[in-house]
Amino acid sequence: MLETTNLRIAEFAPLATPRQLEQELPASESIRQMVWQSRDAISTMLHGHDRHRLVVVVGPCSIHDPDAALAYAEKLKALADATREHLLVVMRTYFEKPRTVVGWKGLISDPHLDGSSDIAAGLVLARKVLRQIAGSGLPCATEFLDTVVPHYLSDMVTWAAIGARTTESQVHRQMASGLSMPVGFKNSTDGSLQNAINAVLSARYAHAFLGIDSDGTSAVVKTRGNQDAHIVLRGGASGPNYGADDIAAAAVAVDNEGLVRGVMVDCSHDNSGKDHRKQGAVFSEVVQNFASGQRAILGVMLESNLFAGKQTWVQGVPPRYGVSITDSCIGWDETERLLTEAAELVGKSVRDLDPGRVAPPGPEARAD
Numbered sequence: 074m075l076e077t078t079n080l081r082i083a084e085f086a087p088l089a090t091p092r093q094l095e096q097e098l099p100a101s102e103s104i105r106q107m108v109w110q111s112r113d114a115i116s117t118m119l120h121g122h123d124r125h126r127l128v129v130v131v132g133p134c135s136i137h138d139p140d141a142a143l144a145y146a147e148k149l150k151a152l153a154d155a156t157r158e159h160l161l162v163v164m165r166t167y168f169e170k171p172r173t174v175v176g177w178k179g180l181i182s183d184p185h186l187d188g189s190s191d192i193a194a195g196l197v198l199a200r201k202v203l204r205q206i207a208g209s210g211l212p213c214a215t216e217f218l219d220t221v222v223p224h225y226l227s228d229m230v231t232w233a234a235i236g237a238r239t240t241e242s243q244v245h246r247q248m249a250s251g252l253s254m255p256v257g258f259k260n261s262t263d264g265s266l267q268n269a270i271n272a273v274l275s276a277r278y279a280h281a282f283l284g285i286d287s288d289g290t291s292a293v294v295k296t297r298g299n300q301d302a303h304i305v306l307r308g309g310a311s312g313p314n315y316g317a318d319d320i321a322a323a324a325v326a327v328d329n330e331g332l333v334r335g336v337m338v339d340c341s342h343d344n345s346g347k348d349h350r351k352q353g354a355v356f357s358e359v360v361q362n363f364a365s366g367q368r369a370i371l372g373v374m375l376e377s378n379l380f381a382g383k384q385t386w387v388q389g390v391p392p393r394y395g396v397s398i399t400d401s402c403i404g405w406d407e408t409e410r411l412l413t414e415a416a417e418l419v420g421k422s423v424r425d426l427d428p429g430r431v432a433p434p435g436p437e438a439r440a441d
Contacts, residue, residue: 088192088196091285094197100229115161116255118161120332121368128160130165134402138392142202142206145164145395146211159415159419162212163211165214169181170399181199213229214232217235220284221285232256232257233249234305240258240259246272249272251280260304260314263311264311320336324367340376341376349383349402352403363419375408377407378397380404383396383398383400384397
């Protein structure tokens with residue numbers, strides 16, 4: 074018989090089901106409580122019931138060294154606790170990286186950094202990292218690129234991103250409509266905002282699509298829609314879009330869709346010209362904009378690592394500790410300074426606008 078299927082498939086490798094991996098590495102009740110509360114806090118801010126804090130999604134561009142990521146998380150947890158009255162800090166735990174052509178695709182795809190594509194080990198490692206970071210009480214954020222991955226990790230994720238390359242994808246919009254956490258859609262790489270707005274609208278609706286269930290069985294997935302989707306300004310080929318006028322225009326667009334605080338700003342990528350040394354200036358300007366009264370801003374994103382800059386990934390060569398192998402990051406000292414200054418500025422603006430206000434609960438407590 075003449076074969077006409079799977080002609081370019083080299084192998085089908087067995088994989089544990091989402092349920093099996095969750096049973097092997099379960100989320101504790103304290104993790105589930107923290108995840109639920111931090112998601113709820115962001116939702117509360119997104120819809121305008123908490124207008125006085127900023128979400129800060131900060132951490133490595135991508136995690137390639139779990140030990141360095143955990144060392145970073147320990148520092149960030151202390152900083153998050155110190156600034157929690159004015160900032161809700163969420164750590165970037167990015168395990169998947171979209172590539173323009175080829176390159177390292179992230180910890181899940183290539184956990185050994187040797188091209189072996191041991192995805193089974195990558196999923197286990199990613200879940201272990203999430204369990205340790207979330208177990209410390211620090212909320213986690215990630216970008217979902219492969220639509221199967223959320224089944225393995227989403228129970229420990231507070232906030233998710235859909236990247237600029239996939240914001241227009243119907244598959245990802247459908248997936249987002251069923252995710253259990255707030256989701257930020259980035260504007261397209263050309264700088265267009267309308268695609269992200271369309272994605273937010275699409276994700277709000279119920280969808281039905283092909284997928285898998287927790288037992289890995291093929292299924293028709295029917296969603297209820299996600300009312301906690303928003304846009305992320307990351308600049309584009311047309312230039313940056315973090316300025317006051319850009320945010321004001323974006324604020325009008327999201328307000329028309331009923332989102333009170335539906336704008337997050339990514340201080341990296343085209344907003345910084347892909348130069349990590351410019352992230353701090355972008356961050357400070359956005360925080361100042363918020364402090365000056367632009368309450369449509371939900372939060373900011375920073376790419377940060379233990380040490381500044383990036384290194385070129387060479388397969389088989391051990392990378393330097395604490396330095397990104399994907400996008401350039403700011404270092405820890407600058408991160409600590411920026412978040413401390415931001416908390417002080419946000420706090421001052423809140424006191425000036427509402428002198429009698431009582432301080433809100435911390436990020437691990439329910440905002441109401």
